[in-house]
Amino acid sequence: xxxxxxxxxxxxxxxxxxxxxxxxxxxxxxxxxxxxxxxxxxxxxxxxxxxxxxxxxxxxxxxxxxxxxxxxxxxxxxxxxxxxxxxxxxxxxxxxxxxxxxxxxxxxxxxxxxxxxxxxxxxxxxxxxxxxxxxxxxxxxxxxxxxxxxxxxxxxxxxxxxxxxxxxxxxxxxxxxxxxxxxxxxxxxxxxxxxxxxxxxxxxxxxxxxxxxxxxxxxxxxxxxxxxxxxxxxxxxxxxxxxxxxxxxxxxxxxxxxxxxxxxxxxxx
Amino acid sequence: xxxxxxxxxxxxxxxxxxxxxxxxxxxxxxxxxxxxxxxxxxxxxxxxxxxxxxxxxxxxxxxxxxxxxxxxxxxxxxxxxxxxxxxxxxxxxxxxxxxxxxxxxxxxxxxxxxxxxxxxxxxxxxxxxxxxxxxxxxxxxxxxxxxxxxxxxxxxxxxxxxxxxxxxxxxxxxxxxxxxxxxxxxxxxxxxxxxxxxxxxxxxxxxxxxxxxxxxxxxxxxxxxxxxxxxxxxxxxxxxxxxxxxxxxxxxxxxxxxxxxxxxxxxxxxxxxxxxxxxxxxxxxxxxxxxxx
Numbered sequence: 199x200x201x202x203x204x205x206x207x208x209x210x211x212x213x214x215x216x217x218x219x220x221x222x223x224x225x226x227x228x229x230x231x232x233x234x235x236x237x238x239x240x241x242x243x244x245x246x247x248x249x250x251x252x253x254x255x256x257x258x259x260x261x262x263x264x265x266x267x268x269x270x271x272x273x274x275x276x277x278x279x280x281x282x283x284x285x286x287x288x289x290x291x292x293x294x295x296x297x298x299x300x301x302x303x304x305x306x307x308x309x310x311x312x313x314x315x316x317x318x319x320x321x322x323x324x325x326x327x328x329x330x331x332x333x334x335x336x337x338x339x340x341x342x343x344x345x346x347x348x349x350x351x352x353x354x355x356x357x358x359x360x361x362x363x364x365x366x367x368x369x370x371x372x373x374x375x376x377x378x379x380x381x382x383x384x385x386x387x388x389x390x391x392x393x394x395x396x397x398x399x400x401x402x403x404x405x406x407x408x409x410x411x412x413x414x415x416x417x418x419x420x421x422x423x424x425x426x427x428x429x430x431x432x433x434x435x436x437x438x439x440x441x442x443x444x445x446x447x448x449x450x451x452x453x454x455x456x457x458x459x460x461x462x463x464x465x466x467x
Numbered sequence: 468x469x470x471x472x473x474x475x476x477x478x479x480x481x482x483x484x485x486x487x488x489x490x491x492x493x494x495x496x497x498x499x500x501x502x503x504x505x506x507x508x509x510x511x512x513x514x515x516x517x518x519x520x521x522x523x524x525x526x527x528x529x530x531x532x533x534x535x536x537x538x539x540x541x542x543x544x545x546x547x548x549x550x551x552x553x554x555x556x557x558x559x560x561x562x563x564x565x566x567x568x569x570x571x572x573x574x575x576x577x578x579x580x581x582x583x584x585x586x587x588x589x590x591x592x593x594x595x596x597x598x599x600x601x602x603x604x605x606x607x608x609x610x611x612x613x614x615x616x617x618x619x620x621x622x623x624x625x626x627x628x629x630x631x632x633x634x635x636x637x638x639x640x641x642x643x644x645x646x647x648x649x650x651x652x653x654x655x656x657x658x659x660x661x662x663x664x665x666x667x668x669x670x671x672x673x674x675x676x677x678x679x680x681x682x683x684x685x686x687x688x689x690x691x692x693x694x695x696x697x698x699x700x701x702x703x704x705x706x707x708x709x710x711x712x713x714x715x716x717x718x719x720x721x722x723x724x725x726x727x728x729x730x731x732x733x734x735x736x737x738x739x740x741x742x743x744x745x746x747x748x749x750x751x752x753x754x755x756x757x758x759x760x
Contacts, residue, residue, distance in 0.1 A: 204565035211557065212571045218632065219577060221600060222589040234598040282482040291475035297483070299751070304490050306747040308693040310714050311736035314721050314729070315493025318500060321511065338489055345482060370474045399582035401696045406722055417584045421700065424588055431592055438585040445580035453573050 219442075226250070226435035233431055249436030257437050260419035263329065264398050267415055268444075270333035271397035272390045275340040279389060280382070283348020284374050288360070298349065301342040312338055313406040320407055327411030335403040340393035351385035352378060388455045391448055398444050416441050494740075500733035510729055522734040531708050531716060535735075538623055539712040542630070542698075543691045549631040551684060554638025559668065561639070562646050572643070579636035587700035590629040591616065594701075619709035622702045626710050629697050634690070638683055645679030646672065678757050685750040692743050713739045 225233075227245030239245075286294045316335050317326070325331040355378065363373050379386075401417040408414055420441065423434045476483075501522050509515035526532055561572045578586060593600050594615035602612040615625040649672065657667045673680075695714040698704060704711035704719060711719070713735055721732030 201565040204563055205567050208560070208565065208568060208571045211560070212574050215575055215632075215635070216577060218586070218589050218593060219581075221593055222585070225592060236598075236603065238598070238600055238603055278481050278485055281478040285475045285478035289471065289475035289478065291472050291479065294475075294479075297479065300486065302751055303744065303747055304486065306689050306743050307490075307494070308695070308714060308736070308739050308743060310693075310695050310718050311497055311733075311740055312490075312493050314500065314717070314733050314736055315495075315497040317721070318496045318510070318729070319493060334489060341482070341485065370471075370478075374478070395580060399584075401582070401584050401700070402718075406718075409722075417582055420584050420588060424591070424700070434588060435592070438588055442581050442585050445577065445582070449573060449576060449580060453576075 222435050222438055222442075226432055226439050228432050230430065230432065233429070246432065249430070249432030249434075250440075252430065252433035253436045253440055256433075257416060257419050257440070260414055260416040261440065263413040264415040264417070264441075266329060266413075267333055267336060267400075268394040268397045270329070271336045271340060272393045274333060274337045275344045275393040276386060276389055278337075278341055279344030279348050280379065280386070281374065282345045283352050283385075284378055286345070286349040287352035288355075288378070289370070298346070301345050304338075304342040309339065309402040313402050316403070317406050327408050329408075329411075329413050332403060332408045332411075332415070333397070335407055336397040336400050337393070339396045339400065340389070343392060344389040347389050348382065348385050351382055355381055384455065387452065391452055391455055395444060395448060398441075497733045497736060500729050501731075501737050503730060505729045507727065510727075518730065522730040523738075525731055526734055526738070529731075531711060534708050535711045535713055535716045538710060539692070539714075542623065542627055542694070542710075542712055543688060545627050546630045546634060546691050546694075547684060547687045549627075550634035550638045550687060551680075553631070554635050554683075555642050555680075557635070557639045558642035558646055559672070561643055572639070575639055576636045578633050581633075583633070583696035584700055586633055587629060587697045590625070590632075590697075591701050594625050594628075616702055617706060619706050622706060622710040626698045626701050629701060630691070630694060633697065634687065637690075638687065641683045641686075642676070642679060645676050645683075648679075649675050678753075681753050682750070682757075685746060685753060688746050689743055689750065692739065692746070713742075 224240070224242050226249045227242035227247070228239055229246045229248070232239050285291060286298060312335070316331075320326045320331055359377055359381065360373050363377055368376070398415075399417065400415070401421070404415050404418050405421065408418065416437065420434060420437050423430070423437060502518060502520070503509075503515040504518040504521065505515045557575065561568055592598075594602075596602065596612060596614045596617060599615070601615065605611070605613065613621055615621050653671060653675070654667060657671050662670065693714060694712070695718060698710055698712060698715050699718060702710045703723075704715040717732050717735035717739065719732075720728045720735060
C-alpha cells in the first residue's frame, strides 16, 4: 500500500469512529420540525441555533457548577497526591509499598458502591446536595491515580538535583517545594487534566449525592433534559456539545499528557 | 535515620487519613448497610436491626439475580472481545508511518475523553427506533427497523455497541505503546526471512505483545465490570431487566425508586466488589511478575 492510500484509509477509519460526534453536532443544529424527517437531515445547512439559545438560557448555572467542582477536585487531588508521591518515590518509608498496593486496589472499586456509602454518610452529616460534598466524592476517582502518577514521575528525577540542596542543608519540605514540585510540572499537568475531566464527566456521584441540590453539574443538566422527555433533541445535543468542550480543549493543548495518563501503569517503560 | 522516617510519613499522612475517611469508611458503611434491615426511617435515624446475610439470601432468590449475572458476564466479555480486537487492529495499522498518522491517532482518543452522558445520549438518539440514523441506514440497506433500546432482545446489544465504541481508544493507545516498545529489527529480520505481514503479526508481534495484552485485557475487565452510566442513561437496565447488570441493579435498588432498598442494593454492590477485586489481584500479580523480569 502506498503512503497516500494508507492516509486515505486512516482518514476513513477516523471518520467512521467519530461519526457519532458529527451526528451530535449535526442534531444540535437541526430544527425541531426536521428532527424526525425522513430521510434525516445529514448536514446542518439551514439549521437553527435554537438549541444553543436553550443552553444559554437554561444550562449556564449547571456549567458553572461543573467548572467549580472540576477546579475544586483538581486542587484537592494535587494537594493530597503530590506530597504523597514525593514521599513514596524519594523518602521511601517502610510500609510505602503496602500503601501503593492499597492505592492500586482503591482504583478498582466501582463508583456506584462508593456512592452508596457516601450517601449514607452524607445523609447523616447533612452534606447531601452540597458542592463541597460533591468535590470530595469526585476526588476519590482521581486521588489514587494521582499518587501513582506522581510516584512514578518523581522516582525518575535525578538524585543530583536533590543531593546538592541536601548538602546545603535544605530541609525536606524545602526540597519538595523548591526543587521537586517545579521539576514535576508535567506530572502536575497530567494529574490535573484527568482530575478535572473525571470530575466534569462524573454522573454517578452527581446523581446520587447532588440529585436534589440547588447547584447541580452539567451531567445532571443533560440527564434532566433527557428525563423530561421534552424531545428537544437539538437542545440536548447542544448541551452535549458544550459539555464536550473540555475534552476537546484537553486533546488540542495537552495531547501528549493525555496519552501519558492513559498508558500510565498499564505499560512498563 | 529515625527523623527521616517521620518526615516521610508526615508527607503521607494526608493521603492516609483521606483513604481512611473517604475510602475505608464509605466501604465500611456499605458493608454495614448490606448486613442490616433498613427502612427509609431507620436509614435516617439509625437503629436498623442486624439481618446477617438475609439481604444476600434475598438477592440469590430474586428473579433478577440470574439475568443480572448473565448480562454482566455477556456485557463484559463481549465488550472486551470487540474493544481489544478492534483496538489491536487499529494499533497495528497506526504503527505504519504515513502522513497525518499521529493526528488521526490523537482524534481516536476523543470518544474516551467525552463525558459518558454525552456519548450515551448521542447513541440513544442515533439508535432511536423511529428517527434514529442507524435504522435509517439499515433501511437503505434493505433491513427492517430494529427497536434497539425498547426491545428486550436488542437492549443489551445496544449498550454493548456504545460501550465498545467508548473502549476502543483505551485499547488502541495502550496496545500502540506496547507495539512501539518492540524493536523494529525483529520485524525486519522476519521480513527478510520471507514472512508475510499476517505471519509476522501472529508469529512475532502477537507473542511479544502478550504481556501488554494481558494487562490491557485485565484492566478492561475491571473497567467494564464497573460500567454503569452508559447502561443507565440508555436503557435504565430495561426493558424489564433485559440489560440489567450488577452495577445498574445495585443503583436501581438503592436509588432507582421512591422506596429505596439500601440493604439489598449495598449487597449487590459488595458482590460486584468481590468480583472486581478478584480480577484486580490477578492484574497486580501479572504486573508484578512482569516487573520482576
